[in-house]
Amino acid sequence: MHIVVCIKQVPDSREIRIDPKTNTLIRQGVPSIVNFYDKHGLEEALRIKDELGARVTVITMGPPPAEKALKECISLGADEGVLVTDRAFAGADTLATSYVLAKAIRKAEETWGPVDIVFCGKQTLDGDTGQVGPGIACRLDLEQLTYVGKVRKVDPQARRITVERHLEDGIEVVETSMPVLVTALKELNKIRRASLPGMIRAARYKPIVWTTADFPDLDRSQIGLKGSPTIVGKTWVPEVRKVDGERITGDTPQQIAERLVERLWSGDLPTRLGWN
Amino acid sequence: MAEQEQQTVEKKEKEPDFSDYRGVMIVVEQRYGKAKAVSWQLLGKGRELADKLETKLYALVIGHEVEHLAKEAGYYGADEVYLCDAPELKDYRTRPYSRVCLKVIHQVKPEIVLFGATGTGRDLAGAIATHLPTGLTADTTELDVEPPPSRLLLASRPAFSEKMMATILCKRYRPQMATARAGVFQALPRDESREVPIIRVENEMKEEEIAARVLEFISETGKVNLEEAEIIVAGGRGLGGPEAFGMLKELADALGGVVGASRAAVDAGWISHEHQVGQTGHTVRPKLYFAIGISGAVQHTVGMSNSEVIVAINKDENAPIFQIAHYGIVGDLFKIVPAITEAVKKKRGLPVGPELTITGGKRA
Numbered sequence: 001m002h003i004v005v006c007i008k009q010v011p012d013s014r015e016i017r018i019d020p021k022t023n024t025l026i027r028q029g030v031p032s033i034v035n036f037y038d039k040h041g042l043e044e045a046l047r048i049k050d051e052l053g054a055r056v057t058v059i060t061m062g063p064p065p066a067e068k069a070l071k072e073c074i075s076l077g078a079d080e081g082v083l084v085t086d087r088a089f090a091g092a093d094t095l096a097t098s099y100v101l102a103k104a105i106r107k108a109e110e111t112w113g114p115v116d117i118v119f120c121g122k123q124t125l126d127g128d129t130g131q132v133g134p135g136i137a138c139r140l141d142l143e144q145l146t147y148v149g150k151v152r153k154v155d156p157q158a159r160r161i162t163v164e165r166h167l168e169d170g171i172e173v174v175e176t177s178m179p180v181l182v183t184a185l186k187e188l189n190k191i192r193r194a195s196l197p198g199m200i201r202a203a204r205y206k207p208i209v210w211t212t213a214d215f216p217d218l219d220r221s222q223i224g225l226k227g228s229p230t231i232v233g234k235t236w237v238p239e240v241r242k243v244d245g246e247r248i249t250g251d252t253p254q255q256i257a258e259r260l261v262e263r264l265w266s267g268d269l270p271t272r273l274g275w276n
Numbered sequence: 277m278a279e280q281e282q283q284t285v286e287k288k289e290k291e292p293d294f295s296d297y298r299g300v301m302i303v304v305e306q307r308y309g310k311a312k313a314v315s316w317q318l319l320g321k322g323r324e325l326a327d328k329l330e331t332k333l334y335a336l337v338i339g340h341e342v343e344h345l346a347k348e349a350g351y352y353g354a355d356e357v358y359l360c361d362a363p364e365l366k367d368y369r370t371r372p373y374s375r376v377c378l379k380v381i382h383q384v385k386p387e388i389v390l391f392g393a394t395g396t397g398r399d400l401a402g403a404i405a406t407h408l409p410t411g412l413t414a415d416t417t418e419l420d421v422e423p424p425p426s427r428l429l430l431a432s433r434p435a436f437s438e439k440m441m442a443t444i445l446c447k448r449y450r451p452q453m454a455t456a457r458a459g460v461f462q463a464l465p466r467d468e469s470r471e472v473p474i475i476r477v478e479n480e481m482k483e484e485e486i487a488a489r490v491l492e493f494i495s496e497t498g499k500v501n502l503e504e505a506e507i508i509v510a511g512g513r514g515l516g517g518p519e520a521f522g523m524l525k526e527l528a529d530a531l532g533g534v535v536g537a538s539r540a541a542v543d544a545g546w547i548s549h550e551h552q553v554g555q556t557g558h559t560v561r562p563k564l565y566f567a568i569g570i571s572g573a574v575q576h577t578v579g580m581s582n583s584e585v586i587v588a589i590n591k592d593e594n595a596p597i598f599q600i601a602h603y604g605i606v607g608d609l610f611k612i613v614p615a616i617t618e619a620v621k622k623k624r625g626l627p628v629g630p631e632l633t634i635t636g637g638k639r640a
Contacts, residue, residue: 013436013437013439014437016436016437016439017439018439018440025436025439025440093411094402094412095405095406095409095410095411095412098406123414125437126436127414128414128415128433128434128435129412129414129415130398130402130414131398131401131402131405131412131414133402134370134398134399134401134402134403134406135402135405135406137370137403138402138403138406138407139406143370143371143487143488144370144371144399144403145488146395146398146399146402147395147399162491165395166395167394167395167396168394168395168458168501168503169307169495169496169501170493170494170495170496171493171494171496172367172490172492172493172494173490173491173492173493173494174369174488174489174490174491175488175489175491176487176488176489177487228411229409229410229411229446229448229449230411230412230413230444230445230446231444231445231446231447232442232443232444232445233430233442233443233444233445234442234443235435235440235441235442235443236440236441237439237440237441238434238438238440238441238574238578240574240577240578240581240599240600241581241582241600242599242600243586243599243600243601243602245586245588245598245599245600245601245602245603245604246602246603246604247604247605247606248603248604248605249605249606252615253607253608253611253612253614253615254615254618254619256605256607256612256615257612257615257616257618257619258619260587260603260605260616260619261616261619261620261623263603264564264585264587264603265623269563269564269584269585272563273506273507273531273532273563273564274532275531275532275624
């Protein structure tokens, strides 16, 4: 089997702060990490590799420093890491990103054999869209399984896969055919630590680099900013609506509680909430 | 940087003529014939957008034995409803659903298509936007349009862990598409006098052409659904530990609500993360929100400040949460919360538990 894992190096958005004076993002000093949903995708690929045997290729589109993210994946057990990089790819939205990643997956197939499973994270920490996975599936005509919290079974002979999709209202157990694209949730697995041989290999490893020159049939109108239908207009820091609220006081907790209940019951709220 | 990029695009590209694209379409999501609340909320918002654009509001209902939902879509504001009802569409599956969606979009040519930002909505919208192709904005919390002639959709969403908002535009492609969070927009009052045309659409794929099989759906009825809750009783760092959430649960039960939590309480491991208010994808807009022992960090307040009535209980009278609270109580939450629970039970005529009588209340 051949499994491709798409990853992205992202700023750890949890660490980003807003400058209160200028209302702009403070990006300085924010660490770059491998988007952690993607790492759960990698972990699942490596588990399948351990159990059934597979070649695991990691692909990322990004600027040259993203090589570091690929090396991290190599240290965990990926076979190859490919950096797809070119100034022409910059400014891509999800549509243009899925175009380039789909091209790269096709090229990975030509290089290392047909792909059975593509893993992506459910979304990235910096984009939060969850749209690149479905985009790739659509472009490569793969089956699509999003929000996967568990891979129940992979059957390489029958070319079938069974997973649990974790949705808002419950868990959906779905079986489908391979090739398939799976997007990973945190619940999917526990990410392993790098082994010593893995770290040694990663230290020496030079990621494979593909640029526009490596994709002779690339449609220039579909990449980068030009290939992106969406653009960012205004950005702002949300201001929370302030209200001139009422302080409820009293001599005892009971008195306070009764006064609050009186207020809550004074309008039409109880009727609308179905309180008797 | 983004704004500079936008200007270059505008200089190079002449905007195409989209005059054959008209109308706003809401893709209704359902499971087993029951619609998701977000679908009716989107019809409410869609009605407003369609009126501003002086155009029609369409709904698209896909499923099996879902004709009643087509009628409901009319009651909630749609002018015309497209209905695709077939046994193959009983469970959501990406391929057959996207084929139907694409067919209707090609036929109707709406200028705007909106989906709920649920797992299913995002799965479907992501596939369709790539097929068309067009731009898609995820997880929007504000939707507006520029009036004619521009007719541009202003799709705004939180970015960078809710710390910023960004408006995303799609100028060169139609339809303009977005997914929108549950609980942000308000449904119109259900109006049964609205009987609207229902246009039937043929299903596109036969069962043998569909690879995916839904083997089982394990419904999680006990799962907290903060987005759809009308009453949330949320606790934060001030609770001091997991035990106090039991006290919140009692208040929530007395009110008929669910328990929420701030990120601090979830990160401390006091309560599972499905209770967290304010994380990505969890914007809540209940009618009544209790913030107990929550100081009111921005990440939390952006997720709940649109609640209709907010009650804050905190021992620190300067806690920022009081700035957005309609009713503020400064004091010891461990004394006040049980007293409120008891007062609510008394008011509602519910039995007052023995563990609460010690606080001095009389039996109702």
